[in-house]
Amino acid sequence: MRVVITLIVVVFFAACMEAPNVNMQQVAHGQQLYEIHCANCHQLDGKGIARIIPPLLNADYILKNRNLLPKIIRNGMQQRIFINRIIYQQKMPNNNKLTDAEITALVNFVEFRFAKSTQLLSADSVKNLLNK
C-alpha cells in the first residue's frame, strides 16, 4: 500500500512539473546555453547585478515585451530601459553566432525559469520573430 501511495505522489508531482506544452529537454538545453552565454552578467539566479545588469527573474520588461526576446538575445541591446522601476543603460553584446534553434532554447529557458511561463514558443514562431 505504501509503495502505491508513493507512486501516486511521484506521478502527481511529475505531472505538475511538466506542463503539457513545455519541452523539458529544450529547457534543459536552454539552461546549458544560459550558463555559457548569459549567466556571467545576468547571474545563474537571473537576478542581475546591482543597477548595472538588469534582472531576468520576475522582470516586468520581459512580461511586456515577450516578442522581443529572440531579437534581444541575437542582437543585444543598448538603450535606456526601466525594469521593475529601476533604470538601466548599459550595453548587452550580441550573440550572432547562436543558431535559431539555440535562441529558441534560450527564450524558452528564460520564459520557463524566470518568467514562470508555460506558454513556450515554437521554433517557427521564434524564426518569424527573428525575421521581423
Ligand code: HEC
Ligand atoms: C555582458 C553582459 C551581458 C550578457 C553576457 C548578456 N546580457 Fe542581457 N543584458 C545586459 C544589459 C546591460 C542589459 C540592459 C541593456 C540596455 O540597457 O539597453 C541586458 C538586457 C537583457 C534583457 C532585457 C531586459 C531584462 O532584464 O528583461 C534580456 C531579456 C536579456 N538581457 C537576456 C539575456 C540573455 C538570454 C543572455 C544570454 C544569451 C544575455 N542577456 C546576455 C547584459 C548582458
